Amino acid sequence: MRIPLFVSASGILVLLALGFAWTFQALGATYERSYVRAWRSSWLALGAYGLFAGLALLAVNVxxxxxxxxxxxxxxxxxxxxxxxxxxxxxxxxxTPERPASAWPLRAVALLIAAAGLLVLVPVERRSDAAMQLYLIRIGLLALAWGIAYTAAGLLMLRRPPGTSALGRLALLVTLFAYAALRVGEPATHFLGPSPVLAQFLTFGGLPLLVGVGAGMLITLLEVEQARAVEAADARSAAERTANESEATLAAALATSSDPVFIVNRDGTLASANRRFVELVSQATGMVLSPGMSLEALMDEPTRAFWTDALPRVLAGEAVVRLKRFRFASQAELRAFSVRFTPVREGGSVIGALVVAHDSTEEERLRHEMARREEWFRSLIENASDMIFQVTPDALIEYASPSVDRVLGYDHLRMIGQSGFEFIDPDDVPTVADALRRSLERDETVPTVVPLRARTAQGDFIPLEGVSRPYTERDGSERLIVALRDVRERQRLEDELTGARRLEAIGRLAGGVAHDFNNLLTAVAGNVTLLKLKTAEQAGIGEHLVEIEHSVQRGAELTRRLLAFARQQRIEPRILHIPTQLADLERLLRRLLGEGILVDLDVPRTLWSIRADATAFEQILVNLAVNSRDAMPQGGTFRVAGQNLTVGAGGRESLNLAPGDWVQLEVEDTGGGIPPELVGRIFEPFFTTKADRGGTGLGLATVYGAVTQMGGQVRVDSTPGRGTTFTMFFPRVIAPHETAAPVAKPALPQAAAGDVVLLMEDETPVREVTAKLLRRLGYEVLAAADGEEGVALAEARTGPISIVVSDIVMPGIHGDVACARIRERRPDVPVLFISGFSQEALRWQHGMPAGARLLSKPFTLDDLALSVRELIDGR
Structure with missing residues (x-):
């Protein structure tokens, strides 16, 4: 009885499913939604299920x-x-379109249906108890799968899809849950016994529920689409309102714009115009514009030509922008307008032209002003005496000013693309590269001016000073602007000012030098008196002679200092023992500083030696002492302290010194100090804070240059109101007395047999004592009181002359002239000049003769013996 019922129900289900599938197919053409297509597929699949299920039931009895x-x-x-x-x-x-799909219901359904399918394939005897048991299990698995699926669908509807009302949602919920319950309860009929009513209910009761599901889907679909249609209509309405408001705003803006705006038809007649255009035309012509009026009738000849050239191009669809000068009123100034023509289209065709004229007179004036300023700045750079470069961070030249041609002799255009380091003295490249790097990093400690030497086109090097400033291009890349200045003329002026400063210092030293010389002369005179008194006794003469010799040596040293300080001598570095140098300078420093300033020299005798020019070292201390004296007008303390310093392989970050042994020398005062904003500039040439007191700004620059030339470094630490400390670091050198035992003094070289000396000296005491010294060494001496007498003696002598010893500055002819005459007949004779002036201070009439030597006065017997012997033997 149940088999025909099931077959009948399957047929009805197929028809029902096909009906709903066709309905959703028709709706899908109107509403292209993914869920509509999915529901159409579900009804088609349900129809296929009903068909196969009915056939399977028929197969039981057929x-x-x-x-x-x-x-x-x-x-x-x-x-x-x-x-x-x-x-x-x-x-x-x-x-839930915004959420990912939940996979568990579908996986559970797939697992149950697969299990039921496997049971179909289990081989059992038909119409047996085993077949019935497998059938009941399969029916239960399928019922559970249907129940899970429709329950999950109902739970999705509980999330209230947007746009659904109570009717559609309620219909779907009720029918989905009811059909799920019906399908789950269907296997129970097999255990309740035969009941035709129950069988028919369970067989045909699901069909109305499926009709309810389909109807609920349709109602839900229509409700959702209706809601979306309402939203779309609201959105279109809002867009139209916005467009209308924008159009009204645009119209109001054009109407009130300060720029004249108007629209013309294809025939050139006026279609519409804003208030500004009407006002300008009224001012110029006295006419009132109206739509349909021809505009060409209002134009002068130049404007008409401008108009007839632009309008046809715009009507052809081209946008045109032109700059034109107009005079709207007869007395108004000629003003520049930027006129923009834009085609006005309707239905794809051009029906007219929109004309907007912007008064750009002020912009044009600013543009011309900017061009004029750019030309002015370009002319300023190109005609500047300084050389201006633009370089990359790796010193590649991107721009060079024409002043390069005048200063260095290169074609500035050909320098572009080359490395700037190629034109710098190799010794200065590390310093310049470091300054550029720090400038690029915007390091505030970079010196304002970096000295360097550049190679000219002729191959020689000239002194320059460089200043660099970083800037950033629009693309973010870094660049440097470098200005180089030729300082040859300034260095010449610096030399002159340095000479003037030396003369000023000599004036201060004069009293002290005279005092020291009076003391020395007193010591010499006293010892000579004692020597005369003890001559008869022959006792103590050696002691007095030693004292006289020491006094003379001290006088010679004072004279050498005075000459070296007053004149430009060559720098002659030698090994210096700082404690010994300070001991000799102590009296000088006390006299420079005055009685109100306490001098404290805290330098141990174990301080290492350095290599330096003695005069330059003394200038360092003298300049620092003068600065300290000026900083302590009310008195104070001037302290010099030294210590040995060893820097390890890692260096000292705080000192920035290379690894090795250094000598640290501190010069400290208790003066007013230096303001922080000026500390970074005190070593600049010509920078001074004492301009009202005659300062030249060269003292500390000289200190910096001298310390640097010795391979050292100088630091300054100053606190206003508490004083200033200059700390200098000099590289250590190993002095001979620090590594080896003293060498015994060799015996003085004596004259060889037949050696004859021609001596020319105008000062009688010097001539007599020099002759005695030479005779003591075994030489035969021919003494002359001046150059003329010396030449005569040389011409009268028939025998050989081994050497000529001559003063330079003498009455009559000078020593160099006399020696030149003697050498005309005796070309191989060596010459030893003796003079109280340094070689640089002497004014040679014919220059230093070849093979000659200068021995400065006063000299010792050792100096004289060695010089004479070396010249004779060297001949």
Whole structure:
């Protein structure tokens, strides 16, 4: 009885499913939604399920279809899975499109249907108890799958899809849950016994529920689309309102714009115009514009030519922008307008032209002013005496000013693309590279001016001073602007000012030098008196002679200092023992500083030696002492302290010294100090804070240059109101007395047999004592009181002359002239000049003769013996 019922129900289900599938197919053409397509697929799959399920039931009682029963059953299960999958997909796309799909219901359904399918394939005897048991289990698995699927669909509808009302949502909820309950309860009929009423209810009761599901889907679809249509209509309405408001705003802006705006038709007549255009035309012509008026009638000849050239191009669809000068009123100034013509289109064709004229007179004036300023700045750079460069961070030249041609002799255009380091003295490249790097890093400690030497086109090097400033291009790349100045003329002036400063210092030293000389002369005179008194006794003469010799040596040293300080001598570095130098300078420093300043020399005798020019070292201390004296007008303390310093392989970050041994020398005062904003400039040439007191700004620059030339470094630390400390670091050198035992003094070289000396000296005491010294050494001496007498003696002598010893500055002819005459007949004779002036201070009439030597006065017996012997032997 139940088999025909099921077959009938399957047929009705197929028709019902096809009907709903066709309905959703028709709606899909109107509403192209993904969930509509999914529901159409679910109804088609449900129809296929009903078809295969009916065939499987027929196969039970129709022997011809019996072999296909398993295939029909498996087909119905597959169709059921496709139906459930499409149903759930449509529900998720409708209700939760923003969330990822939940996979567990579909996986559970797939697992249950697969299990039921496997049971279909289990081989059992037909119409047996085992077959019935497998059938009941399969029916239960399928019922549970249907129940899970439709329950999950109902739960999705509980999330209230947007745009659904109570009717559609309620219909779907009730029918989905009811159909799920019906399908789950269907297997129970097999255990309740035969009941035709119950069988018919369970068989045909699901069909109305499926009708309810389909109807709920349709109602929900229509409700959602209706809501979307309302939203779309509201959006269009809002867009239209916005467009209308924008159009009204634009119209108001054009009407009130300060720029004249108007529209012309294709025939050149006026279509519309804003208030500003009407006002300008009225001012110029006295006419009132109206639509349809020809504009060419209002134009002068130049404007008409401008108009007839631009309008046809705009009507052809081209946008045109022109700059034109107009005079709208007869007495108004000629003003520049930027006129923009834009085609006005309607339906794809040009019906006129929109003309906007912007008064750009002020912009044009600013543009011309900027061009004029740019030309002015370009002319300023190109005609500047300083050389201006633009370089990359790696010193590649991108721009060079024409002043390079005048200063260095290169074509400035050919320098572009080359490295700036190629034109710098190799010794200065590390310093310049470091300054550029620090300038690029915007390091505030970079010196304001960096000295360097540059190679000219002729191959020689000239002194320059460089200043660099970083800037950033628009693309973010870094560049440097470098200005180089030729300082040859300034260095010449510096030399003159340095000489003036030396003369000033000599004036201060004069009293002290005279005092020291009086003391020395007193000591010499006293010892000579004692020597005369003890001559008869022959006792103590050696002691007095030693004292006299020491006094003379001290006088010679004072004279050498005075000459070296007053004149420009060559720098002659030698090994200096700082404690010894300070001991000799102590009296000088006390006299320079005055009685109100306490001098404290805290320098141990174990201080290492350095290599330096003695005069330059003394200038360092004298300049620092003068600065300290000026900083302590009310008195104070001037302290010099020294210590040995060893820097390890890692260096000292705070000192920035290379690894090795250094001698540290500190010069400290308790004066007023230096303001922080001036500390970074005190070593600049010509920078001074004492301009009102005659300062030249060269004292500390000389200190910096001298210390640097000795391979050292100088630091300054100053606190206003508490004083200033200059710390200098000099590289250590190993003095001979620090590594080896003293060498015994060699015996004085004596004269060889027949050696004759021609001596020319105008000072009688010097001539007599020199002759005695030479005779003591075994030489035969021919003494002359001046150059003329010396030349006569040389001409009168027939025998050889081994050497000529001559003063330079003498009455009559000078020594160099006399020696030149003697050498005319005796070209190989060596010459030893003796003079109280340094070689640089002497004014040679014919220059230093070849093979000659200068011995400065006063000299010792050792100096004289060695010089004479070396010249004779060297001949």
């Amino acid at each position: 022997p011809g279809l019996a072999p296909l029963r398993s295939a029909f059953s498996l087909g119905s299960m597959l169709a059921a899975f496709v139906h459930i999958r499409a149903l759930l997909a449509g529900m998720e796309q409708l209700c």
